[in-house]
Amino acid sequence: MTESLDRQTAAARLRAADDILILSHKNPDGDTIGSALGLCLALRALGKNAAVLCSDPIPKMYEYLDINWYDGSFEPSFVVAVDVASIQLFGENNNVQEYVKRANLCIDHHGSNSGYAYATLVEPQAAAVCEILTDLIPDNLGVPLTPAIANCLYTGVATDTGCFRFTSATAKTHLAAARLMEAGAEAGRLNEILFECRSHSRIEAEREALESLEYYFDDRCAMICLTRDQIVQTGVANAELEDLTSLPRSIEGVEVGLTLRQQPDGSFKISVRTSRDVDACAIARRLGGGGHNRAAGCEISGNLDNAKRAILQEVQKELARCDEERELE
Amino acid sequence: MTESLDRQTAAARLRAADDILILSHKNPDGDTIGSALGLCLALRALGKNAAVLCSDPIPKMYEYLDINWYDGSFEPSFVVAVDVASIQLFGENNNVQEYVKRANLCIDHHGSNSGYAYATLVEPQAAAVCEILTDLIPDNLGVPLTPAIANCLYTGVATDTGCFRFTSATAKTHLAAARLMEAGAEAGRLNEILFECRSHSRIEAEREALESLEYYFDDRCAMICLTRDQIVQTGVANAELEDLTSLPRSIEGVEVGLTLRQQPDGSFKISVRTSRDVDACAIARRLGGGGHNRAAGCEISGNLDNAKRAILQEVQKELARCDEERELE
Ligand SMILES: [Mn+2]
Ligand SMILES: [Mn+2]
Numbered sequence: 297m298t299e300s301l302d303r304q305t306a307a308a309r310l311r312a313a314d315d316i317l318i319l320s321h322k323n324p325d326g327d328t329i330g331s332a333l334g335l336c337l338a339l340r341a342l343g344k345n346a347a348v349l350c351s352d353p354i355p356k357m358y359e360y361l362d363i364n365w366y367d368g369s370f371e372p373s374f375v376v377a378v379d380v381a382s383i384q385l386f387g388e389n390n391n392v393q394e395y396v397k398r399a400n401l402c403i404d405h406h407g408s409n410s411g412y413a414y415a416t417l418v419e420p421q422a423a424a425v426c427e428i429l430t431d432l433i434p435d436n437l438g439v440p441l442t443p444a445i446a447n448c449l450y451t452g453v454a455t456d457t458g459c460f461r462f463t464s465a466t467a468k469t470h471l472a473a474a475r476l477m478e479a480g481a482e483a484g485r486l487n488e489i490l491f492e493c494r495s496h497s498r499i500e501a502e503r504e505a506l507e508s509l510e511y512y513f514d515d516r517c518a519m520i521c522l523t524r525d526q527i528v529q530t531g532v533a534n535a536e537l538e539d540l541t542s543l544p545r546s547i548e549g550v551e552v553g554l555t556l557r558q559q560p561d562g563s564f565k566i567s568v569r570t571s572r573d574v575d576a577c578a579i580a581r582r583l584g585g586g587g588h589n590r591a592a593g594c595e596i597s598g599n600l601d602n603a604k605r606a607i608l609q610e611v612q613k614e615l616a617r618c619d620e621e622r623e624l625e
Numbered sequence: 626m627t628e629s630l631d632r633q634t635a636a637a638r639l640r641a642a643d644d645i646l647i648l649s650h651k652n653p654d655g656d657t658i659g660s661a662l663g664l665c666l667a668l669r670a671l672g673k674n675a676a677v678l679c680s681d682p683i684p685k686m687y688e689y690l691d692i693n694w695y696d697g698s699f700e701p702s703f704v705v706a707v708d709v710a711s712i713q714l715f716g717e718n719n720n721v722q723e724y725v726k727r728a729n730l731c732i733d734h735h736g737s738n739s740g741y742a743y744a745t746l747v748e749p750q751a752a753a754v755c756e757i758l759t760d761l762i763p764d765n766l767g768v769p770l771t772p773a774i775a776n777c778l779y780t781g782v783a784t785d786t787g788c789f790r791f792t793s794a795t796a797k798t799h800l801a802a803a804r805l806m807e808a809g810a811e812a813g814r815l816n817e818i819l820f821e822c823r824s825h826s827r828i829e830a831e832r833e834a835l836e837s838l839e840y841y842f843d844d845r846c847a848m849i850c851l852t853r854d855q856i857v858q859t860g861v862a863n864a865e866l867e868d869l870t871s872l873p874r875s876i877e878g879v880e881v882g883l884t885l886r887q888q889p890d891g892s893f894k895i896s897v898r899t900s901r902d903v904d905a906c907a908i909a910r911r912l913g914g915g916g917h918n919r920a921a922g923c924e925i926s927g928n929l930d931n932a933k934r935a936i937l938q939e940v941q942k943e944l945a946r947c948d949e950e951r952e953l954e
Contacts, residue, residue, distance in 0.1 A: 460789045460802070461820055463813030470803035473789070477796040484792030491790055495877045496844070499835065506832040515825070548824045 298411035301401075303428070306417040307436035309401055310339065313374035317366055317395055320350040321380040322387030323535075326455030326490065328379035329354055329361060331403070331425040334448035335378060336364050338429075338439040345370040349395065351387025355535070357489060361448060375399045377413060379425040379452075381406035403428060423464040426452025430472040443480030450481035451490070459491050498539075501532035505540055505555075517611050518544035521556040521600065545569035551618075552579070552611050556603060559595070564603040568592045574618050579610045627740035630730075632757070635746040636765035638730055639668065642703035646695055646724055649679040650709040651716030652864070655784030655819065657708035658687055660732070660754040663777035664707060665693050667758075667768040674699040678724065680716025684864070686818060690777060704728045706742060708754040708781075710735035732757060752793040755781025759801040772809030779810035780819070788820050827868075830861035834869055834884075846881040846940050847873035850929065853887040874898035880947075881908070881940050885932060888924070893932040897921045897940075903947050908939045 301309070310316070318336050320328040332348045339346035347366035354363065366372075375395050377386070381404060386392045402413035405428065407420035422428045426449040433439050433449075441449075453472055457465040460473070477483050494502075505520040512519065520543060527537070537557060545553025553569040566583075569591050570576040576592035583606060585594025596603040630638070639645070647665050649657040661677045668675035676695035683692065695701075704724050706715070710733060715721045731742035734757065736749035751757045755778040762768050762778075770778075782801055786794040789802070806812050823831075834849040841848065849872060856866070866886060874882025882898040895912075898920055899905040905921040912935060914923025925932040 460812075461816045465812065467803040467806040470799040470806065474796040474799035474803065477799065483789075483794065487790045492871070492875045493877050494875050499838070499876055503832075503835040503838070506828065506835060509828070509832070542821070546821045546823050547828055548822055 298402075298413055299415040301415050301417045303417065303432050303436045306401060306403065306415070307432055307438075309415065310335075310374075310376070310437060311342070313400070314344045315370045315373040316344060316346040317372035317375045318346065318348045319375065319377040319380065319386060319392065319395060319399070320348065321385040322351040322389075324350050324352060324354050324358075325379075326358060327424045327426055327452035329358055329363070330448040330450070330452030330455075331378040331429055333361055333363050334426065334429055334433065334445045334452075335376070335403075337442070337445050337448065338433045338437055340364070341439045341442070342437070349390060349392060351389040351392045357493065358451070360486075360489060361451065374401075376401040376403065378403050379406075380404065381408050382410040383412050403432075421466065421468075423462075423466060423469040424452045424456035426450070426456070427469055427472045430475055441476065441479035443482075446476040446479040446481035447486065450476045450483055450486055454483075454487065455490055459487060495533070495536065497531040497533070498536040500530040501526070501536065501540060502543075504530065505543060509544070511550075512608055513612060513615055515549055516615060517552040517554065517608070518547050518550045519554040519556065519604070519608075520544050521604075522558065523600075524558040524560065524562070527557065541567035541569060545571065551615065552576075554607060554611070556600070556607075558600075561597075563595055563597040564600065565595050566593060566603065566607050568594070568607075573621070574614060578617075579607070579614050582610050582613075583607065627731075627742055628744040630744050630746045632746065632761050632765045635730060635732065635744070636761055636767075638744065639664075639703075639705070639766060640671070642729070643673045644699045644702040645673060645675040646701035646704045647675065647677045648704065648706040648709065648715060648721065648724060648728070649677065650714040651680040651718075653679050653681060653683050653687075654708075655687060656753045656755055656781035658683055658690060658692070659777045659779070659781030659784075660707040660758055662690050662692050663755065663758055663762065663774050663781075664705070664732075666771070666774050666777065667762045667766055669693070670768045670771070671766070678719060678721060680718040680721045684862075686822065687780070689815075689818060690780065703730075705730040705732065707732050708735075709733065710737050711739040712741050732761075750795065750797070752791075752795060752798040753781045753785035755779070755785070756798055756801045759804055770805065770808035772811075775805040775808040775810035776815065779805045779812055779815055783812075783816065784819055788816060824862070824865065826860040826862070827865040829859040830855070830865065830869060831872075833859065834872060838873070840879075841937055842941060842944055844878055845944060846883065846937070847876050847879045848883040848885065848933070848937075849873050850885040850933075851887065852929075853889065853891070856886065870896035870898060874900065880944065881905075883936060883940070885929070885936075887929075890926075892924055892926040893929065894924050895922060895932065895936050897923070897936075902950070903943060907946075908936070908943050911939050911942075912936065 318332045320332045336346045349366040399413035402416045405422040409418045508521045541555040551571045555567040557565045568576040580592035580594040583594040647661045649661045665675045678695040728742035731745045734751040738747045833855045837850045870884040880900045884896040886894045897905040909921035909923040912923040
């Protein structure tokens with residue numbers, strides 16, 4: 297069992313520690329990197345040894361963050377994980393799992409956190425770990441927010457909320473953004489890097505996806521499809537493909553958006569995105585998949601025609617169910 | 626000469642008035658509509674007659690705002706314009722210009738406001754008029770922010786900043802968003818309507834645009850082009866075409882993004898978008914156009930090949946100038 301901490305106690309543990317190793321999750325995103333480096337800079341400002349370790353390299357986009365990577369120059373005596381909900385998410389490279397075993401503290405905003413660390417500060421209402429640290433670092437750890445720390449934390453707050461677009465962004469998230477900008481976060485420059493830059497390969501994949509766009513059921517369903525060849529030829533990264541799955545649902549009047557991606561074994565990975573009262577999970581579950589109410593997924597083997605037929609059949613059923621329900625209202 | 630007011634005085638004039646007509650600019654956007662309706666609801670909460678008038682209908686996207694349109698049921702004795710920088714921007718329909726002549730007050734955030742009203746409250750640092758009203762309505766007018774008013778004001782704050790992405794969004798903008806969400810603004814629902822919904826015709830235009838994508842000068846320049854036929858066939862709205870002009874510049878490594886749109890007379894309207902130190906205005910100016918440092922435009926008559934050749938020549942010159950300057954640094 298992990299010990300549940302409040303901010304004050306978590307900060308006290310950090311203040312009492314030295315030679316601190318900060319762990320991020322594999323396939324690092326803006327929140328796990330931003331919170332790791334932001335915390336690292338704050339701990340160094342207190343005169344401590346602190347460094348960051350991650351199983352994977354960071355995406356090119358985040359290169360403006362000058363990360364203090366762990367180089368073995370001190371033997372960690374305190375290990376803290378940020379934005380990592382469970383042990384599998386740490387990855388296997390860079391000897392990371394050795395340190396995970398003795399994680400003293402985990403700071404997270406995933407309600408699903410498995411409690412693998414000795415002590416845990418979880419705030420599921422926070423949109424990002426960086427939102428928690430925006431107050432914890434100055435108010436509890438006693439380190440003023442510098443422009444460098446503010447840039448780190450802004451990165452996580454902005455990326456985890458799709459630039460304040462997702463429902464996870466609350467009034468507190470905006471208060472955190474305001475505090476970070478007052479402390480010198482260069483929001484304009486960072487937003488341009490984080491949200492207005494698409495790789496050549498992503499643009500190519502978008503072109504192919506739009507080329508494949510098909511509408512079904514009186515335009516209530518839109519589908520895009522990328523074959524293995526197209527994915528390989530464009531060289532598009534997986535994270536970029538993930539982004540693309542929001543495209544079909546974003547079209548006016550579309551209640552079910554489908555994205556079919558052919559896997560190396562030839563099968564089709566299908567992402568289902570739905571609007572308000574259409575149940576994405578119900579659609580995916582009947583094909584052996586699962587997920588959330590509005591975002592779910594499944595995998596179908598066989599050729600493209602089979603995959604399309606199978607998923608469209610389930611979409612049709614779910615739309616019919618919704619129509620019935622709406623009539624009853 | 627217009628009289629410059631502070632918030633307190635502007636609010637006092639509104640409190641002293643009744644039978645208030647609120648004017649929005651033509652081709653209305655989220656800020657002019659959101660601030661007009663938000664102010665209207667606040668004035669009605671004070672027991673006053675108040676209504677909104679605009680030269681043009683509002684885009685479908687904003688239909689969730691239940692606007693109190695002026696229906697002639699009272700004779701306006703006080704006219705206030707919101708988010709309108711100059712007289713031409715009011716448009717000509719619905720007898721709007723009759724009321725503009727006797728505008729008692731203008732609330733705006735455009736530093737370029739021409740001062741056409743008897744009195745003006747201009748705050749150029751504000752990202753939106755809705756940002757000003759977020760504090761003015763409760764703090765100066767004395768009307769608590771209701772969820773309905775908060776939804777109006779959130780609409781303007783979010784749309785004028787591209788959902789907090791543009792450099793115009795400051796710490797104060799985020800503080801306003803936080804205050805509006807605390808007052809009941811449904812940010813998640815509104816963001817989905819405002820930022821995650823693209824019309825069929827826009828998607829079609831995007832497809833055609835990506836199809837036309839060309840790179841020049843070692844991929845430092847990207848160009849998309851829509852012919853008159855394509856624009857007419859897709860049925861894409863002008864505002865949506867405006868949005869598209871950010872596409873070529875958003876590609877990784879692209880310093881100059883060009884969008885060519887054929888006009889009804891056959892000439893090409895060219896939008897120039899540049900990154901940090903490339904001067905868009907210098908490029909456009911040499912072809913008889915103008916604009917800002919990073920966003921400018923010009924128009925070239927003649928066929929597509931001519932237009933391309935002319936604009937690319939100027940792009941090349943400007944890139945060469947930048948290279949020289951960078952070498953000197
Ligand atoms: Mn996170
Ligand atoms: Mn405005």
